[in-house]
Amino acid sequence: MTAEIIAVGSELLGAQRLDTNSLFLAEQLQGLGIGLQRKTVVGDSEQGIAAAIGEALERADLVIVSGGLGPTADDLTREGAARALGRSLSREDRILETIERRFRDRGLRMPEINVRQAMILEGAELLANSQGSAPGQWLRAGERVLILLPGVPVELQAIFAEECRPRLEKIAPRGVILTRVLKIAGLFESQVDERAAPIYQKFHNPTTTILASPGEIQLHLTAAGAGEAEAREALNELARRLELALGDHIFSDDGRTMEEVVGAYLTVRAKTVAVAESCTGGLLAERLTRVPGSSRYFLGGIVAYSNEVKTRWLDVPAPVLETAGAVSAEAARILAESVRRHFGADFGLGITGIAGPSGATPEKPVGLVFLALAEEGRAAEVVEKRYPGGRERVRLQASQTALDMLRRRVK
Amino acid sequence: MTAEIIAVGSELLGAQRLDTNSLFLAEQLQGLGIGLQRKTVVGDSEQGIAAAIGEALERADLVIVSGGLGPTADDLTREGAARALGRSLSREDRILETIERRFRDRGLRMPEINVRQAMILEGAELLANSQGSAPGQWLRAGERVLILLPGVPVELQAIFAEECRPRLEKIAPRGVILTRVLKIAGLFESQVDERAAPIYQKFHNPTTTILASPGEIQLHLTAAGAGEAEAREALNELARRLELALGDHIFSDDGRTMEEVVGAYLTVRAKTVAVAESCTGGLLAERLTRVPGSSRYFLGGIVAYSNEVKTRWLDVPAPVLETAGAVSAEAARILAESVRRHFGADFGLGITGIAGPSGATPEKPVGLVFLALAEEGRAAEVVEKRYPGGRERVRLQASQTALDMLRRRVK
Incomplete structure (x- = not known):
């Protein structure tokens, strides 16, 4: 047909x-x-x-x-x-x-x-x-x-x-074609392909294509079969091997987005989150709240775009802003810890960075972002990233890393 | 040709x-x-x-x-x-x-x-x-x-x-083809066409097509001419008449987005804005900060997803939440006024509503949203909207209305 x-x-x-x-x-x-x-x-x-x-x-x-x-x-x-x-x-x-x-x-x-x-x-x-x-x-x-x-x-x-x-x-005729998408975070396209190509190249069915978007690499597997069971079995066989090679970098194999996966974990564990973001400007909160029912686990966020908001509302001391700067590991940590405590959440996420095109210095180039995950009773986890690309890509990648940090903690 | x-x-x-x-x-x-x-x-x-x-x-x-x-x-x-x-x-x-x-x-x-x-x-x-x-x-x-x-x-x-x-x-023939896009807010597609069609249908050059997306209608005018001046003159002629019919519903005729237009006005007037949003979950702040240089006029925002955040951080009294409810004109007004005052901004925007799919009641259906614009020394402007569509469309339309309220105030 x-x-x-x-x-x-x-x-x-x-x-x-x-x-x-x-x-x-x-x-x-x-x-x-x-x-x-x-x-x-x-x-x-x-x-x-x-x-x-x-x-x-x-x-x-x-x-x-x-x-x-x-x-x-x-x-x-x-x-x-x-x-x-x-x-x-x-x-x-x-x-x-x-x-x-x-x-x-x-x-x-x-x-x-x-x-x-x-x-x-x-x-x-x-x-x-x-x-x-x-x-x-x-x-x-x-x-x-x-x-x-x-x-x-x-x-x-x-x-x-x-x-x-x-x-x-x-x-329609009875033959079926099934697809499965493995979504991967925390690796570059070439790193994914280095691990995955030796595996998927051995298979003629399913066929595999690799697609990259900011912060997310996708492997699209497409299998043909006389019936659904046959096509599904071919998918399972290849997907199992890819999962061994890519481990928990794979965050989704059923079409769900990163924010849906994170939301499902938080719901199951009955945990809540609050966010404080600077360079992402609301994108992290917006992604979390795209998911219907996110009010169960998302309490709220503060978009701290000006230094006054960071100091007055999120307790980032003026000396930190003056010495380490608003874009620093220390500022990210305080953002995450303060918003968690103020909003009474189980987890707090903090993001501060240079999205560009302006605001960069030789020491702090466009793409430099600090991210922090706070949880009561343990030290905040802080990571430093240097993302490629312009304003939109930097913001997307930063929101993805923040969600992935939370996913790995609650999974 | x-x-x-x-x-x-x-x-x-x-x-x-x-x-x-x-x-x-x-x-x-x-x-x-x-x-x-x-x-x-x-x-x-x-x-x-x-x-x-x-x-x-x-x-x-x-x-x-x-x-x-x-x-x-x-x-x-x-x-x-x-x-x-x-x-x-x-x-x-x-x-x-x-x-x-x-x-x-x-x-x-x-x-x-x-x-x-x-x-x-x-x-x-x-x-x-x-x-x-x-x-x-x-x-x-x-x-x-x-x-x-x-x-x-x-x-x-x-x-x-x-x-x-x-x-x-x-x-090729010697001519050139130019296009211009008029972007329109605050009217439905059919309302735009009712006003615009009697005008553009009289023109064979430019030709006009109408495109709708949530909260934004676009008229695409395409003119042919022997030279650039002739094509431009044909565009100007039709655009002038459409501008008379559609008035300040037209927010852009040069490709700029709503958030870019708002940002340009705020920059010229040296004014600042802060936002408090519930159902849009950060989308309003995210759109404002998509624009490079938005730190000149955007101070920050609070995503008040839970009632506790609305009460403790944005002064919405518990009795208001209990009687009028979190989705009410009164709550929207307080969100806008509180965030303006707390962040020391010239303008405050507040949004609260039902994005769905859950949370609706017979009196408060999915798509009901209250929006408020606060400014020092004058009463807050509050509007009530009932948007069609699902969660994503409701959120997009609400963010667009809020930006449009601010545009009309600062233009």
């Missing part, structure tokens, strides 16, 4: 934006054993959309179109699909009521243009949108299937998971 | 990688006044590549193919192009010598497979590759032009700049 993806949107033909929805869809199709053979991006032109859909339906069993289902005049996917299939569009009052209700619930009147989102193609099955107003549409064209999805990622992903996947599982 | 881009590579059909070369090529084509009408990604299949090239040459004046010019067996762009055009491939000894010399210079013998990189299409002009071994190829097919470029970004960019651009400048 073959598939093609068409992304609609003139902005995706410019110099700024890429069609990232296709990454999600490619992964989903892999999981269903459906081979993606082509991706196309077209602009907001009814004729261009119609041509792309028509051509794709001649080549592939399944065509998924994302984008162009919004309410505005440049949202033309419905019209383009209708033209490609030679079908009519009509208003579905049930959809219109749902859209009107969404506006009413927020105390708003539905603008007239939103009526366009209730237009559906002749013969379409509606795909309910739990995250927004425009439903997806599922169409049969002979033996072929055409799916229209909104371009907003959260809506596209919800509709695919809730509505498309169950339908596709019924018609 | 119209163009299409084809990216070749099976890895670009997986769940990890996107064709980023097309961003560079899109920008270059814009600068040449050539309209990009479609992008296609195909895998490493001779037949698939041939089909994509053949179809694109029927639609567009210029087709640029990237990737698939390497030495290995899965590099099939040469063969695909030869099949699409019905031309032969032959070995060019001059190229072969260059490739052999590159290996020799590094003390290596050229592997036999690299001979493939010296195969060129009948009638091709060679495009010298100053950064690698495979040359690009430039082909005329009737009135149409086909360009083959290697997929390695540094090689593709060098060949385009040194070899393709000068050739294209001779055959």
